[in-house]
Amino acid sequence: MSRNYATWPLVLVLTAMSAPLIVMYLFLLIDSFSNAPAGSFIPDEFTLEHWRFLIDSGVVGNIWFATLNTAIFSFSIVIAVVSLSATGGYALSRLNLPYRRFFLAGILVMHAFPAVTLIIGVFFVLQLSGLYDTLSGVIMVKAGMILPLGIWIMKGFYDAVPWEIEMAGVQDGASRFTVWRRLILPQVYPGLVALGVFAGIEGWNEFVLPRILVPTSDFQVLSVFLQEVSNPDSTTFNFNLFKSVGLFYTLPIMTLFIIFQNKLMNIFGGGTKG
Amino acid sequence: MRIILKDFTKSFGTTTVIDRMNLEIADGEMLALLGPSGCGKSTTLLAISGIHRVNGGQILFGDRDVSDLPSQKRNVGVVFQSYALYPHMTAYENIAFPLQVRKMPSDEIDRQVREIAELTHIGPYLERRPGQLSGGQQQRVALARALVRRPDVLLLDEPLANLDAKLRLEMRSEIRRIQKETGITAILVTHDQVEAMSMSDRIAIMDQGQILQIGEPEEMYHRPANRFVAEFLGNPPIVFLEGRTSGDGAFESAAGVRIPLPSHVDGLPSDRPIALGIRPEHFGNQGRHKIRGTVRFVEPQGRETHFDLQVADGEILRSVQAARHDVTLGSEVEWPLDLDNTLVFDERGNAL
Numbered sequence: 016m017s018r019n020y021a022t023w024p025l026v027l028v029l030t031a032m033s034a035p036l037i038v039m040y041l042f043l044l045i046d047s048f049s050n051a052p053a054g055s056f057i058p059d060e061f062t063l064e065h066w067r068f069l070i071d072s073g074v075v076g077n078i079w080f081a082t083l084n085t086a087i088f089s090f091s092i093v094i095a096v097v098s099l100s101a102t103g104g105y106a107l108s109r110l111n112l113p114y115r116r117f118f119l120a121g122i123l124v125m126h127a128f129p130a131v132t133l134i135i136g137v138f139f140v141l142q143l144s145g146l147y148d149t150l151s152g153v154i155m156v157k158a159g160m161i162l163p164l165g166i167w168i169m170k171g172f173y174d175a176v177p178w179e180i181e182m183a184g185v186q187d188g189a190s191r192f193t194v195w196r197r198l199i200l201p202q203v204y205p206g207l208v209a210l211g212v213f214a215g216i217e218g219w220n221e222f223v224l225p226r227i228l229v230p231t232s233d234f235q236v237l238s239v240f241l242q243e244v245s246n247p248d249s250t251t252f253n254f255n256l257f258k259s260v261g262l263f264y265t266l267p268i269m270t271l272f273i274i275f276q277n278k279l280m281n282i283f284g285g286g287t288k289g
Numbered sequence: 290m291r292i293i294l295k296d297f298t299k300s301f302g303t304t305t306v307i308d309r310m311n312l313e314i315a316d317g318e319m320l321a322l323l324g325p326s327g328c329g330k331s332t333t334l335l336a337i338s339g340i341h342r343v344n345g346g347q348i349l350f351g352d353r354d355v356s357d358l359p360s361q362k363r364n365v366g367v368v369f370q371s372y373a374l375y376p377h378m379t380a381y382e383n384i385a386f387p388l389q390v391r392k393m394p395s396d397e398i399d400r401q402v403r404e405i406a407e408l409t410h411i412g413p414y415l416e417r418r419p420g421q422l423s424g425g426q427q428q429r430v431a432l433a434r435a436l437v438r439r440p441d442v443l444l445l446d447e448p449l450a451n452l453d454a455k456l457r458l459e460m461r462s463e464i465r466r467i468q469k470e471t472g473i474t475a476i477l478v479t480h481d482q483v484e485a486m487s488m489s490d491r492i493a494i495m496d497q498g499q500i501l502q503i504g505e506p507e508e509m510y511h512r513p514a515n516r517f518v519a520e521f522l523g524n525p526p527i528v529f530l531e532g533r534t535s536g537d538g539a540f541e542s543a544a545g546v547r548i549p550l551p552s553h554v555d556g557l558p559s560d561r562p563i564a565l566g567i568r569p570e571h572f573g574n575q576g577r578h579k580i581r582g583t584v585r586f587v588e589p590q591g592r593e594t595h596f597d598l599q600v601a602d603g604e605i606l607r608s609v610q611a612a613r614h615d616v617t618l619g620s621e622v623e624w625p626l627d628l629d630n631t632l633v634f635d636e637r638g639n640a641l
Contacts, residue, residue: 179373182340185360186367187387187434197386201377 089218104169172206298345321485324495366435544601566632573608576627
């Protein structure tokens, strides 16, 4: 393919702009496997000692327990967000609900609302309902905060499915539910996958909500765990250990993103292409 | 199966789209609902299919009143304009879907799908998805899916609108062949008069929610009930001359062209406002009465040539003749008019 402009200036500018990020990630990787002499950036020794926390819970505590908690936390959010968005989006797109406009407007407002400002109200609700300091409580809160976006995105995907397919299904003798499950759902499948990955990443990265709503260590998730590793009051603060735990924490997200990057772009394409 | 609409009424909100329509479709007949867009033909179709609920009157399949039954219980096959094939399923799965929904055993499904695929000539393409099929093949799959569970009535909503000209000709005769072979009662909705005339046993012409005339295509073409029907059928369309009757059983146009009235119209009082309808094939070929005029437009079409002839100020007659090259723009000619085939309409547009 020939272009009517040279690509190298573009590549140069983009490289220059992303250089700080690339360098940071590179050093994250290098530092976690090496030691550098005091006062230097250049490492002089290869070591696996910063990764000892994986097998020795004496270093920073049991990271696998925190990982399991994070996995349960993210996975539950994915299930809740995907199933509620798949059904809620369909209802808003297709069914003649009472107060449909109110719900649509409400969802947009909720989406635009900074979630952190709700935290005190959420705290009281959880406190009253006895869900404070439980994993299920914080799962509901986090899922609820992703839902407006999820429902809105799924509504967009459903809107793109022609009405006639639904009419044909009904005409073929299928109930509305069968039509939804067997004919409509497969067409919005890319949207569901993208939304699921998105919700999973959001859950994995969440720090504020678990920190505030699940303060005891019984349900500690990785982000909170990482914060405690970096405790600035500690006298034995170990930068390389912190970087290793941080890298361990980001790995699943990077993997997910590499696998699903094309599907994720679907969300931002407006859901017009199924 | 015989389909009857009795005082069928449909409104959306406060607008009544169809008001007390009556229609009877005989068993095994193909009826075309023909009309301009917005005339209510698709609304009628969707009401018969059960997707629209009726606001008044009855829809009968045979002796069974289906007015209040949902689509799933009506046993109606529909071919949509966009075909509405399920994109994630193969052609085979598309056709099998209505049978699977009925929980039929899979060997029976297989037998019936292959039987209908043979009828619609899509046997070789059964394993392809809709995206891998041509427009004509998609159309056949849609037909097969509509027919596979032996519906009481087959509804075709503008089935040829999305095909190119050559495929349209092919599918026109194919749909008619399949309809005749299965002996199914069918309703065709179209805005294309050629489709309606060539495919159906009878045509019902609709405008603004009313059936204006219903009859066999030939009869309707030659004896239209009113100006709307006369104008809608025929291409190039009929030409109307506005004028009045003169005392001696003749017509005199506003610009003074005198034409004797056809023999089937007599006893009209003089000075009554009427309109004369002249189809292009009845002017310029044969007839007793001659009209002079100037050729204002020539359009060669290969096999035939279309002319516009100015016969008086602001009055133009159209003529279709076998291809000829001896007449050029601006020539003065005198062409015969076939008086017996001219149509006469009163001031309200009804045929006399």
